[in-house]
Amino acid sequence: MTTFHLNRCLSGFLKYTSKRTPISVLSRSFSSSDTLRKDDNSQLFDVVISGGGMVGAAMACALGHANVFEDKKILLLEASPQKDFKLPEKYGNRVCALSPATKKLLSGFGAWEEICNMRYQPVKRMQVWDACSDAFITLNHDDMTDDVAYIVENDVILAAIMKQFDKIKHNVTVMYNSKAEMYTFPSQIQDGVQENLWIKVHLPDGETFQTKLLIGADGFNSLVRKQANIHTLQWDYEQWGLVSTLHFAEPTENVVAWQRFLPTGPVAVLPLSETQSSLVWTTSPDEAKRLLKLPKENFVDALNMALWDEDKKDSFAVRAGQVAQDLINTVSPEGTSFRQLPPTFTDIEDESRAAFPLSLVHASHYVKPRLALIGDAAHRVHPLAGQGVNLGFGDVTCLRDVLVQCLCNGGDLGSLSHLLQYETSRQRKVLPVMFAMDGLKRLYGTDFPPVVVLRTLGLQATNSMKSLKDFFVTQATN
Numbered sequence: 001m002t003t004f005h006l007n008r009c010l011s012g013f014l015k016y017t018s019k020r021t022p023i024s025v026l027s028r029s030f031s032s033s034d035t036l037r038k039d040d041n042s043q044l045f046d047v048v049i050s051g052g053g054m055v056g057a058a059m060a061c062a063l064g065h066a067n068v069f070e071d072k073k074i075l076l077l078e079a080s081p082q083k084d085f086k087l088p089e090k091y092g093n094r095v096c097a098l099s100p101a102t103k104k105l106l107s108g109f110g111a112w113e114e115i116c117n118m119r120y121q122p123v124k125r126m127q128v129w130d131a132c133s134d135a136f137i138t139l140n141h142d143d144m145t146d147d148v149a150y151i152v153e154n155d156v157i158l159a160a161i162m163k164q165f166d167k168i169k170h171n172v173t174v175m176y177n178s179k180a181e182m183y184t185f186p187s188q189i190q191d192g193v194q195e196n197l198w199i200k201v202h203l204p205d206g207e208t209f210q211t212k213l214l215i216g217a218d219g220f221n222s223l224v225r226k227q228a229n230i231h232t233l234q235w236d237y238e239q240w241g242l243v244s245t246l247h248f249a250e251p252t253e254n255v256v257a258w259q260r261f262l263p264t265g266p267v268a269v270l271p272l273s274e275t276q277s278s279l280v281w282t283t284s285p286d287e288a289k290r291l292l293k294l295p296k297e298n299f300v301d302a303l304n305m306a307l308w309d310e311d312k313k314d315s316f317a318v319r320a321g322q323v324a325q326d327l328i329n330t331v332s333p334e335g336t337s338f339r340q341l342p343p344t345f346t347d348i349e350d351e352s353r354a355a356f357p358l359s360l361v362h363a364s365h366y367v368k369p370r371l372a373l374i375g376d377a378a379h380r381v382h383p384l385a386g387q388g389v390n391l392g393f394g395d396v397t398c399l400r401d402v403l404v405q406c407l408c409n410g411g412d413l414g415s416l417s418h419l420l421q422y423e424t425s426r427q428r429k430v431l432p433v434m435f436a437m438d439g440l441k442r443l444y445g446t447d448f449p450p451v452v453v454l455r456t457l458g459l460q461a462t463n464s465m466k467s468l469k470d471f472f473v474t475q476a477t478n
C-alpha cells in the first residue's frame with residue numbers, strides 16, 4: 001500500500017472516529033498495553049466517579065456491591081473533606097422525599113437499613129391544592145396502608161451510603177478533598193499511534209488517573225459535562241427555594257406531605273416527626289431575601305398565611321369548581337376524596353433558614369464514548385414534586401444494570417453501544433417528568449382568571465378519577 005493510500009485510509013478512519021461511536025470501536029481494536037503511553041504512570045481504574053454527593057456515592061456503592069465488579073477498580077473523587085457524621089439532635093434543613101424505588105436501590109446495598117437506624121418519616125398521603133380556588137388533589141394508596149414516600153435528611157442519606165464503603169474497600173477507593181480540575185478525553189491517532197485511549201483525570205496537585213469509564217456525578221454545574229462539550233438546555237426559573245425546619249405546638253400524627261400552589265410559587269411542608277416538618281417555599285428571589293431576614297415570629301406568620309389565607313381566591317373559579325364538584329359527586333360518588341386542613345406552625349428552628357436559586361438544566365447527551373453523566377450533572381428539575389434526587393438514583397439503578405450486563409457479556413465498560421442503552425432508557429423517564437414539572441410551574445404561576453378556572457376544573461376532575469390517580473402514584477413511586 002502506498003503512503004498516499006495509507007493516508008487516505010487513515011483520514012477516512014479519523015473522520016469516522018470524530019463521529020459519536022468511534023472510541024468504542026477503537027477500544028475494541030487496541031489492547032490496553034498498545035495504547036497507554038509508556039511514560040504515563042497514572043493509575044488505571046476501571047471506573048472513576050467524579051462527585052461524591054448522594055448520587056455519585058450511591059453509584060460507587062451500587063457498582064462496588066455488584067458481583068461482577070468484585071475484581072474491578074473503582075475510584076470515587078469528592079471535592080469536599082470527609083465528614084465524621086454523628087446524628088445531630090436537630091434536624092437538617094435539607095431533606096428529600098425519597099420514592100419507594102429509591103428505597104429499593106438503597107436497600108440493595110444496606111444503606112436503607114442504616115437510614116432506618118438513624119431517622120426518616122414515612123408519607124402516607126400527599127395533598128396538593130390551589131390558592132386561587134378550592135381545587136385540590138390527594139394521592140395515597142388505598143386505606144393509606146402503603147407509604148408513598150419517605151422524608152430523609154440529605155446528610156442522613158449521604159452518611160448511610162458512605163457507611164457502606166467499609167464493606168467494599170477491596171474494589172472501591174474514596175478520595176476526599178479531591179476536586180478534579182481537568183479531564184483529558186481519548187485523543188485521536190497521531191502518526192499511527194493512539195496517544196491515549198482512556199480518559200485522564202487531573203487533580204490540582206498534579207496527580208492523574210486514567211479510567212475506562214468516567215461517570216460525571218458532579219452536580220448541575222458539572223465540569224465533566226462542560227469539558228466533554230455536552231450542550232445543555234437550561235433556564236433560570238427566577239425563583240428561589242427557601243428551606244427551614246418548622247415546629248408544631250402539639251405532637252400530631254404527621255404523615256401527610258402538603259403543597260399549596262400560590263401564584264408566586266408552591267409552598268411545600270414535609271413531615272419529619274410528630275412535632276416537626278420541613279419547608280420548601282418557592283418564591284421570587286426578592287421575596288425569598290425578605291423572608292430570610294424576617295424575625296422568626298413574623299416568618300411563621302407569613303408561612304401560616306401562605307398555607308391558609310383566602311385572599312388570592314378567584315370567586316368565579318370557586319363557583320365553577322363547586323358546580324363541577326356537585327356534578328362529580330352525583331356521577332361518581334366513590335371517586336371523591338376528603339380534604340384535610342393544612343397544619344399551623346408555631347415556631348421555626350434557629351438558623352434553619354436558607355435559600356437556593358432554582359433552574360432547569362438538561363444535558364443533550366447523557367453519554368459519550370467512555371463517559372456517562374448521572375444525577376444533577378445530567379438533569380436538574382424544579383423541586384416542586386420532589387423528584388430531583390429520585391431521578392438521579394434512577395440513573396444509578398439503570399447504569400449499574402447496563403454495566404453489569406456489559407461485563408457479563410465480556411464487553412468494554414466504556415463502549416458507547418452499552419452506554420446508549422442507559423441514555424435512551426433514562427431520557428424516556430426523565431424528559432416527561434422534567435417537562436411535567438416545568439408545565440405545572442407555569443400553569444400555577446398565574447392568577448389569570450380563565451387559566452385559574454381551567455386548572456380548577458382539571459384538578460377536580462383528576463382528583464375524582466381513581467385509576468388516573470393510582471397511575472400517578474405508581475409513576476411517582478417507581
Ligand SMILES: Cc1cc2nc3c(=O)[nH]c(=O)nc-3n(C[C@H](O)[C@H](O)[C@H](O)COP(=O)(O)OP(=O)(O)OC[C@H]3O[C@@H](n4cnc5c(N)ncnc54)[C@H](O)[C@@H]3O)c2cc1C
Nearest residue numbers: 051053054055079097180219241375376386387388389390
Ligand atoms: C430546595 C430544594 C429542595 C429539593 N427537594 C428535593 C426532594 O424533596 N426530593 C428530591 O428527589 N430532590 C430534591 N431536590 C433536588 C436534590 O437536592 C438534587 O437533585 C440532588 O442533591 C442532586 O444530587 P447529585 O449527587 O446529583 O448532585 P450534588 O448534590 O450537587 O453533588 C455533587 C457532588 O460533586 C462534588 N463535586 C463537584 N465538582 C467536583 C469536582 N470537580 N471533583 C470532585 N467532586 C466534585 C460536590 O462537592 C458534590 O458533593 C431539591 C433541591 C432543592 C434546591
